[in-house]
Amino acid sequence: MPFQKAVSKNYSEKALNIFLILLLLITALMLFPGEVQAEADQDYPTDFEEKQGGYHGVFFRAGPEQKMKIALSFDDGPSSNYTPLILDILKEYDIKATFFLLGKQVERHPELARRIDREGHSIGNHSYSHRNFTRLDWETVKKQEIERTGKLIEDLTGQSPELVRPPFGKITEEQIVLLSELGYKVINWSVDTKDWREDNNNPGMLLTRTRLKVHPGAIILMHDGGGDRSHTVEFLPELIEMLQNKGYDLVSVDDMLSLP
Numbered sequence: 001m002p003f004q005k006a007v008s009k010n011y012s013e014k015a016l017n018i019f020l021i022l023l024l025l026i027t028a029l030m031l032f033p034g035e036v037q038a039e040a041d042q043d044y045p046t047d048f049e050e051k052q053g054g055y056h057g058v059f060f061r062a063g064p065e066q067k068m069k070i071a072l073s074f075d076d077g078p079s080s081n082y083t084p085l086i087l088d089i090l091k092e093y094d095i096k097a098t099f100f101l102l103g104k105q106v107e108r109h110p111e112l113a114r115r116i117d118r119e120g121h122s123i124g125n126h127s128y129s130h131r132n133f134t135r136l137d138w139e140t141v142k143k144q145e146i147e148r149t150g151k152l153i154e155d156l157t158g159q160s161p162e163l164v165r166p167p168f169g170k171i172t173e174e175q176i177v178l179l180s181e182l183g184y185k186v187i188n189w190s191v192d193t194k195d196w197r198e199d200n201n202n203p204g205m206l207l208t209r210t211r212l213k214v215h216p217g218a219i220i221l222m223h224d225g226g227g228d229r230s231h232t233v234e235f236l237p238e239l240i241e242m243l244q245n246k247g248y249d250l251v252s253v254d255d256m257l258s259l260p
Contacts, residue, residue, distance in 0.1 A: 061190045103148055126167065129144075191215075193220060
């Protein structure tokens with residue numbers, strides 16, 4: 001009997017502990033749903049930090065942490081549905097951002113590429129067709145993805161972009177070196193809003209996810225093309241106001257990195 005009582009007591013204590021843990025989790029989810037989910041929402045593993053250390057002045061994931069500056073960046077545009085709305089918001093807040101454009105989208109919407117340039121934003125090269133560079137040979141990357149897109153942008157704006165963001169942030173070390181020899185800087189990011197996700201993609205979640213990971217010198221990844229970006233448009237004013245209230249100066253990537 002004493003043994004049975006001890007076993008019964010042990011199970012009762014375990015059950016109580018499990019109940020208390022579940023109760024705490026449910027309470028946290030009710031009070032802070034965005035924070036709990038965003039904490040659990042881990043980034044995909046990257047080697048951005050290692051590459052920035054190994055390719056100083058060539059590969060960047062962030063800017064200097066000594067300055068209260070942050071760069072907003074937008075990928076996969078221009079899009080006729082969302083780029084104009086994003087440009088309107090940036091104009092309203094008098095903020096300059098960086099747009100990494102796809103060549104095929106520039107062909108479809110040349111007037112938007114011109115508007116981005118005309119309104120003083122920086123333009124970067126995001127390839128022509130959004131193919132993973134690590135699965136392509138160098139000549140294909142150089143001629144079909146980078147130079148082709150650079151020529152399209154130069155014909156419209158008068159300048160060929162020197163900032164490159166590889167699709168998915170994927171690039172080999174050899175490609176970094178070869179791009180640098182051609183005068184390019186490779187720009188990835190340190191804060192991913194994950195506005196590209198189809199789930200957990202509401203404006204509140206995007207804002208919470210960014211707030212938890214933002215830091216001085218951050219390059220923030222967002223998208224103005226490549227899918228439904230209505231949530232990005234909706235949360236952008238809140239993001240800008242949150243960052244400004246924290247004392248950040250919102251600038252273009254080349255401004256933050258003191259690039260020509």
